[in-house]
Amino acid sequence: MSDARDRDGTDPAHNQATPIDASDGDSTSTAGNPTARLGGRLPHVVIVGGGFAGLAAAKRLKRAPVRVTLVDRRNHHLFQPLLYQVATAALSPAQIAAPIRAVLSRQKNAEVVLAEARRVNAARRVLETDQGDIAYDYLVLATGATHSYFGHDDWSASARGLKTIDDALEIRRRFLLAFEAAENEANDARRRALMTFVIIGAGPTGVETAGAIAEIARTVIRRDFRHIDTSRARVVLVEAMDRVLPAGFPRELSDRALADLRAMGVEVRLNTRVTHVAPGTTDDPPHVLLSASGDAAPERVDAHNIVWAAGVRASPLGASLGVPTDNAGRVVVAPDLSIPGHAEVFVTGDLARCAWSAGPGSAGMVPGVCPAAVQMGDHAARNVARLVAGRACEPFKYVDKGSLATIGRAKAVASVSGMKFGGLLAWLLWAGVHVFYLISFRNRVVVMLDWALAYLFFKRGSRLITGEREK
Amino acid sequence: MSDARDRDGTDPAHNQATPIDASDGDSTSTAGNPTARLGGRLPHVVIVGGGFAGLAAAKRLKRAPVRVTLVDRRNHHLFQPLLYQVATAALSPAQIAAPIRAVLSRQKNAEVVLAEARRVNAARRVLETDQGDIAYDYLVLATGATHSYFGHDDWSASARGLKTIDDALEIRRRFLLAFEAAENEANDARRRALMTFVIIGAGPTGVETAGAIAEIARTVIRRDFRHIDTSRARVVLVEAMDRVLPAGFPRELSDRALADLRAMGVEVRLNTRVTHVAPGTTDDPPHVLLSASGDAAPERVDAHNIVWAAGVRASPLGASLGVPTDNAGRVVVAPDLSIPGHAEVFVTGDLARCAWSAGPGSAGMVPGVCPAAVQMGDHAARNVARLVAGRACEPFKYVDKGSLATIGRAKAVASVSGMKFGGLLAWLLWAGVHVFYLISFRNRVVVMLDWALAYLFFKRGSRLITGEREK
Numbered sequence: 030m031s032d033a034r035d036r037d038g039t040d041p042a043h044n045q046a047t048p049i050d051a052s053d054g055d056s057t058s059t060a061g062n063p064t065a066r067l068g069g070r071l072p073h074v075v076i077v078g079g080g081f082a083g084l085a086a087a088k089r090l091k092r093a094p095v096r097v098t099l100v101d102r103r104n105h106h107l108f109q110p111l112l113y114q115v116a117t118a119a120l121s122p123a124q125i126a127a128p129i130r131a132v133l134s135r136q137k138n139a140e141v142v143l144a145e146a147r148r149v150n151a152a153r154r155v156l157e158t159d160q161g162d163i164a165y166d167y168l169v170l171a172t173g174a175t176h177s178y179f180g181h182d183d184w185s186a187s188a189r190g191l192k193t194i195d196d197a198l199e200i201r202r203r204f205l206l207a208f209e210a211a212e213n214e215a216n217d218a219r220r221r222a223l224m225t226f227v228i229i230g231a232g233p234t235g236v237e238t239a240g241a242i243a244e245i246a247r248t249v250i251r252r253d254f255r256h257i258d259t260s261r262a263r264v265v266l267v268e269a270m271d272r273v274l275p276a277g278f279p280r281e282l283s284d285r286a287l288a289d290l291r292a293m294g295v296e297v298r299l300n301t302r303v304t305h306v307a308p309g310t311t312d313d314p315p316h317v318l319l320s321a322s323g324d325a326a327p328e329r330v331d332a333h334n335i336v337w338a339a340g341v342r343a344s345p346l347g348a349s350l351g352v353p354t355d356n357a358g359r360v361v362v363a364p365d366l367s368i369p370g371h372a373e374v375f376v377t378g379d380l381a382r383c384a385w386s387a388g389p390g391s392a393g394m395v396p397g398v399c400p401a402a403v404q405m406g407d408h409a410a411r412n413v414a415r416l417v418a419g420r421a422c423e424p425f426k427y428v429d430k431g432s433l434a435t436i437g438r439a440k441a442v443a444s445v446s447g448m449k450f451g452g453l454l455a456w457l458l459w460a461g462v463h464v465f466y467l468i469s470f471r472n473r474v475v476v477m478l479d480w481a482l483a484y485l486f487f488k489r490g491s492r493l494i495t496g497e498r499e500k
Numbered sequence: 501m502s503d504a505r506d507r508d509g510t511d512p513a514h515n516q517a518t519p520i521d522a523s524d525g526d527s528t529s530t531a532g533n534p535t536a537r538l539g540g541r542l543p544h545v546v547i548v549g550g551g552f553a554g555l556a557a558a559k560r561l562k563r564a565p566v567r568v569t570l571v572d573r574r575n576h577h578l579f580q581p582l583l584y585q586v587a588t589a590a591l592s593p594a595q596i597a598a599p600i601r602a603v604l605s606r607q608k609n610a611e612v613v614l615a616e617a618r619r620v621n622a623a624r625r626v627l628e629t630d631q632g633d634i635a636y637d638y639l640v641l642a643t644g645a646t647h648s649y650f651g652h653d654d655w656s657a658s659a660r661g662l663k664t665i666d667d668a669l670e671i672r673r674r675f676l677l678a679f680e681a682a683e684n685e686a687n688d689a690r691r692r693a694l695m696t697f698v699i700i701g702a703g704p705t706g707v708e709t710a711g712a713i714a715e716i717a718r719t720v721i722r723r724d725f726r727h728i729d730t731s732r733a734r735v736v737l738v739e740a741m742d743r744v745l746p747a748g749f750p751r752e753l754s755d756r757a758l759a760d761l762r763a764m765g766v767e768v769r770l771n772t773r774v775t776h777v778a779p780g781t782t783d784d785p786p787h788v789l790l791s792a793s794g795d796a797a798p799e800r801v802d803a804h805n806i807v808w809a810a811g812v813r814a815s816p817l818g819a820s821l822g823v824p825t826d827n828a829g830r831v832v833v834a835p836d837l838s839i840p841g842h843a844e845v846f847v848t849g850d851l852a853r854c855a856w857s858a859g860p861g862s863a864g865m866v867p868g869v870c871p872a873a874v875q876m877g878d879h880a881a882r883n884v885a886r887l888v889a890g891r892a893c894e895p896f897k898y899v900d901k902g903s904l905a906t907i908g909r910a911k912a913v914a915s916v917s918g919m920k921f922g923g924l925l926a927w928l929l930w931a932g933v934h935v936f937y938l939i940s941f942r943n944r945v946v947v948m949l950d951w952a953l954a955y956l957f958f959k960r961g962s963r964l965i966t967g968e969r970e971k
Contacts, residue, residue, distance in 0.1 A: 104676060121592040130724035140726040143680040160684050205575060209614040213631050253601035255611040 071096045071138075072417050074410075075156055075163055077146045077346065078171035079106050079129040081399050082378030085406030086169045086413075091136050093414045095167075100158060102145040104128055107194065110399060113234055115197035116336075117241035118205065122194045146172065148349035151371050167373045167413045170346060170360070171406055174379040174397065177342035177357070184306040187315055188227075188337040191234055200336060204242065207333045208250065211257045222314040222331035224262045229303050229317075230339030231268035232276065233434040236286055238336055239266040240436040243293045265296045265330060267303055267319060269339075274442070277396050277432045282442040285451045289436045306335060341397070343380050350374065355382045364424035366409045372416070375409035378402035385427045400430045433459045542567045542609075543888050545881075546627055546634055548617045548817065549642035550577050550600040552870050553849030553877030557640045560881035562607050566638075566888060571629060573616040575599055578665065581870060584705055586668035587807075588712035589676065593665045617643065619820035622842050638844045638884045641817060641831070642877055645850040645868065648813035648828070655777040658786055659698075659808040662705055671807060675713065678804045679721065682728045693785040693802035695733040700774050700788075701810030702739035703747060704905040707757055709807055710737040711907040714764045736767045736801060738774055738790060740810075745913070748867050748903045753913040756922045760907045777806060812868070814851050821845065826853045835895035837880045843887070846880035849873035856898045871901045904930045 072095045076083045079101035087099050105126040114120040133139045144160035149168065156163045176190030189200055204226070211223040224246075228239045246262035253259075268275065272283035273290065290297050301321045309315030317335060318327040343358035352368045353361045359382035362368060366375045366383065379402065383395040395401045404427060412422040431445035433455065441455035543566045547554045550572035558570050576597040585591040604610045615631035620639065627634045647661030660671055675697070682694040695717075699710045717733035724730075739746070743754035744761065761768050772792045780786030788806060789798040814829035823839045824832045830853035833839060837846045837854065850873065854866040866872045875898060883893040902916035904926070912926035 104680065121594040123592040128724070130721070134723045141724075142684065143677075144684075206614075209575065213613065213615075250601070252605045253599070253612075 072166040073098065073164065074167045074169065074413055075100060075165035076169045076171060077101075077156065078173060078344075078378070078380075079103070079132075079141075080109070080171060080173050080378060081402035082173075082406030082409075083169070083171035084129070084132060085403045086171065086377065086410040087133060087136070087139050089407045089410035090414065091138065093138075093410075093417060095138065095413070095417060097136070097139040098142055098163060098165075099129060099133065099139060100142045100144050100146055100156065100163065101129055102143070103193070104130065104143055105194075106132055109192075110233075112191055112194075112197050113238045113241060115194065116191055116200040116204075116238060117245055118201050119241065119245075122198065126194060146346055149346065149374070151350055151368075151374060154373070165373075167416065168375070169406070169409050169413065170350075170374070170376045170380055171378045171402070172344035172346045172380055173402075174341040174343045174357075174359075176337055177340035178337070179340055181306070184337070187308045188229060188306050188317075188335040190337040191238065200334075204334050208254065208257070208259060208262075210333075212254050213256075218331070219314060220257065221263070222316075223333045224257065224259070225265070225330065225332035226262065226334040226336070227265045227267065227317050227330055227332040228336045228338055229267050230337070231266050231270075231273040231297070231299075232338060233274065235266060235268070235336075235338035236273055236290065236434055236436060238338060239264050239295045239297075240290060240293060240440070243290075243295050244437045247294065263296065263332075264294065265298060265332070266290065267298045267301050267317075269300070269302045271300050273297060273299070274432075274434055277398065278434070278442065279444055279449055282432075282434075282444055282449050282451065286434065286436055286442050289440050289442075289451070293437055293440075303339075309333075341379070347376065347380050350376075357382075365412055365422035366405060366425050367412070367422065372422070375412065377405035377409045381405060383425065383427070395425075395427045398432075401427055404428065433462060435459045543637040544569065544635065545638045545640065545884055546571060546636035547640045547642060548572075548627065549644060549815075549849070549851075550574070550603075550612075551580070551642060551644050551849060552873035553642035553644075553880075554640070555600070555603060556874045556877030557642065557848065557881040557884075558604060558607065558610050560878050561885065562609065564609075564881075564885040564888060566609065566884070568607070568610040569613055569634060569636075570600060570604065570610060571613045571615050571617055571627065571634065572600055573614070574664070575601065575614055576665075577603055580663070581704075583662055583665075583668050584709045584712060586665065587662055587671040587675075587709060588716055589672050590712065590716075593669065597665060617817055620817065620845070622821055622839075622845060625844070636844075638887065639846065640877070640880045640884065641821075641845070641847045641851055642849045642873070643815035643817045643851055644873075645812040645814045645828075645830075647808055648811035649808065650811055652777070655808070658779045659700060659777050659788075659806040661808040662709065671805075675805050679725065679728070679730060679733075681804075683725050684727075689802070690785060691728065692734070693787075694804045695728065695730070696736070696801065696803035697733065697805040697807070698736045698738065698788050698801055698803045699807045699809055700738050701808070702737050702741075702744040702768070702770075703809060704745065706737060706739070706807075706809035707744055707761065707905055707907060709809060710735050710766045710768075711761060711764060711911070714761075714766050715908045718765065734767065734803075735765065736769060736803070737761065738769045738772050738788075740771070740773050742771050744768060744770070745903075745905055748869065749905070749913065750915055750920055753903075753915055753920050753922065757905065757907055757913050760911050760913075760922070764908055764911075774810075780804075812850070818847065818851050821847075828853075836883055836893035837876060837896050838883070838893065843893070846883065848876035848880045852876060854896060854898070866896075866898045869903075872898055875899065904933060906930045 074090060074095045074097050076086050076099045079099055083099060084106055087097050090097050106129050108125040111120060111125040115122055115125060130141045133141060144158035147157045149156055154165055156165060175192055178184045189196055191197060191200060207223045211220045214220040214223060226242050228235045243264045247260040251259050273286050274283045287297055298319060301319050303317050304320045304327050305318040307316050314331040315333055316329050316331045318329055320327040347354055347358055347360040350360060350368055355361060360368060360376040360380060362376050362381045362383050366377060368374050368376060379397045385393060385395040405425060408425045415422055433443045435441040435456060441459045442451045443455035443458050545561060545566045545568050547557050547570045550570055554570060555577055558568050561568050577600050579596040582591060582596040586593055586596060601612045604612060615629035618628045620627055625636055627636060646663055649655045660667055662668060662671060678694045682691045685691040685694060697713050699706045714735045718731040722730050744757050745754045758768055769790060772790050774788050775791045775798050776789040778787050785802040786804055787800050787802045789800055791798040818825055818829055818831040821831060821839055826832060831839060831847040831851060833847050833852045833854050837848060839845050839847060850868045856864060856866040876896060879896045886893055904914045906912040906927060912930045913922045914926035914929050
């Protein structure tokens with residue numbers, strides 16, 4: 030086995046890059062470092078992405094006779110289902126994220142590299158990154174998905190998506206500053222635009238964000254202002270399909286969530302598409318154009334706060350594999366999660382398109398949810414271990430753990446093992462499941478305490494505006 | 501009494517600005533808003549700055565027959581003594597900050613305006629801000645101080661100061677990224693530069709930051725890396741005076757802090773000045789030049805992490821008053837904290853230069869510490885209330901509550917009521933005092949819990965790198 034650094038002299042395409050390789054014990058060894066001591070002898074498994082799938086894969090290989098390198102461009106694992114709580118000022122970033130190094134610090138056969146993966150050279154078995162090339166024997170791709178503006182990338186500046194901590198902090202900053210500006214604004218129309226929030230897409234993220242904004246405006250911050258009534262903030266949730274939570278939830282839970290949202294004052298627009306997002310000018314406030322099916326003219330809604338929770342597109346790394354992808358950029362994987370022609374390359378999580386049947390008469394794909402990502406990452410790692418042991422891969426079987434979405438304080442909907450329910454019971458289940466899966470013990474305790482205090486005192490603790498103010 | 505808006509038509513200098521005034525109940529009134537209902541009848545007290553002095557002044561006026569407007573360019577009060585804990589990844593921003601609106605939400609005679617004060621027009625009794633003019637009857641300035649690079653403002657890019665949450669997050673980002681880069685760096689000299697931290701100035705902030713960095717490098721993150729030994733990070737603390745904690749601490753506590761720092765591996769350079777800070781180029785790492793008194797040639801220290809904890813300069817707002825300031829820009833105040841010629845203008849906190857004698861034979865100034873700021877803000881507000889009631893102002897008398905600085909886990913030095921002590925007892929006192937003074941109840945409980953967990957598990961919970969990565 031050789032690594033990228035060994036080949037550098039013979040590959041002119043890569044001799045500009047600074048090569049890095051975890052296994053090169055000769056030049057960068059540290060006393061007591063087992064991966065360095067074992068350098069070059071154990072198979073090298075490179076995992077790209079420190080999300081749910083990637084971390085599950087790394088952890089599953091803890092006792093396998095391999096060296097593991099986890100590559101991520103960020104230093105932290107993010108508990109994405111709670112990201113909207115950071116965006117709406119309920120939680121701090123540190124409460125829903127953990128440094129990947131800390132998560133894997135005791136796993137002696139694993140190391141972490143902070144680098145941005147650029148492409149996979151599957152023929153040479155090399156991952157190309159902005160920090161140099163990394164050679165692999167087995168590759169697990171778990172780089173997930175990002176927003177897709179359906180060809181309207183110019184909308185991204187006005188309609189921020191919610192995928193990273195920086196996204197969440199920016200959405201929080203804008204939404205807090207909008208109330209501040211409204212407090213100082215004498216013009217009625219401008220004040221209304223500042224206090225209007227449009228959330229595009231009514232999947233779990235959109236539903237949870239809309240519910241949280243409606244709740245904070247109507248309760249928590251209401252007594253902080255003197256000139257505006259924050260409870261009159263307008264929250265518009267736009268969905269192209271005919272119901273909220275259109276994917277992965279039974280229709281009766283969609284109906285219940287819709288009723289809950291409307292009771293909280295959220296304007297839900299079903300069967301409605303966004304046809305334009307305008308950033309606004311000095312004279313013209315930012316706005317969206319909404320086109321309901323059957324309507325003649327689109328409706329204009331002036332809004333300074335627009336959140337994009339609609340389409341996602343798989344990470345571009347998948348395309349560099351040179352194998353078939355679907356129209357969202359997901360890599361079509363074999364039943365064992367490997368790709369055609371490369372039994373040593375596995376694709377997992379939101380980056381993979383994996384067939385799944387929920388039962389007789391149903392045919393579809395494994396959904397893009399956390400439990401599926403964990404299961405796929407774990408399964409890919411098991412298959413790697415099987416190959417290392419000279420055994421055959423096994424096909425992936427997704428186990429549906431049910432669906433959960435929260436709408437507000439003590440309001441949620443759940444579909445678990447055929448049971449469908451809402452209200453406080455679903456909310457408690459939602460809270461319990463989420464806190465349980467938070468990766469570090471510290472986070473579990475602190476988040477629980479935060480929530481308990483927030484519930485008792487109905488406060489939002491993280492209402493800080495950081496970053497530069499727009500001029 | 502008239503306000504800025506009333507005058508707009510007759511004052512061509514201000515008719516471009518969007519005028520805002522809290523008291524104008526006619527055009528922006530909100531039902532149930534007492535300041536609006538009382539608009540124009542009660543004296544208007546404008547407080548600039550939501551730090552310790554400004555908040556103390558606002559709270560003191562809770563029951564006074566006045567309208568209070570607190571103006572700050574940030575939306576949060578910051579518990580500045582713990583800012584170094586955010587910079588060193590022990591605490592999250594939300595744990596040491598509270599929204600000013602939330603702090604004052606129940607004070608019915610107070611409102612908060614998010615605006616940047618530009619200058620005071622004392623003759624017209626108007627505060628000019630980026631959101632328009634605000635007329636006052638009484639003004640309390642409490643805008644504090646910022647870094648001073650002693651004429652070398654070009655050093656600010658490399659040697660970041662530590663005054664705001666954004667400063668703290670940037671210092672944290674750089675220090676975490678430096679370890680990440682060191683892990684990937686094969687060249688010995690470059691790796692050493694990445695793992696070298698220079699802290700300039702050995703006041704409480706410098707001492708606490710140096711101690712915290714040495715501690716985290718030697719303990720918490722050590723097992724996270726595979727190719728570097730973080731405990732070999734070099735921490736250099738530079739001080740121009742002949743001791744650490746040169747101001748406000750007795751010499752024997754300086755000696756004890758010095759011994760503690762050295763025991764933790766911090767290189768303390770006393771009697772040493774920084775003569776140059778170089779940002780570094782592709783070929784040349786960032787570095788500082790240190791000149792010890794008596795040395796012939798300056799010493800060069802290559803370091804990717806440089807923290808500026810040396811000089812401060814008072815906020816430029818003070819200069820716009822047109823009264824004498826000292827060489828750090830502080831406004832020389834009368835014994836009652838007012839300024840010459842304007843009995844209705846008070847200056848407090850770090851912006852004020854106020855004479856104080858610690859005892860017979862001693863003459864100096866009220867120090868730039870939190871308890872002094874709280875006392876000055878409170879006193880200025882009492883004097884405002886006296887003037888409103890037709891009584892005379894009283895002179896300010898500073899009560900020295902002692903000095904405290906922490907050096908690391910269970911290490912601190914304290915000087916209280918003539919007693920001087922160090923070690924665990926001082927650390928517990930330090931922890932108790934700081935937690936007690938954290939403004940909101942939620943913060944108190946969560947910070948205590950965080951600290952307890954950090955103490956038990958020796959973890960750093962907030963080790964997240966956010967913001968854009970440098971390319």
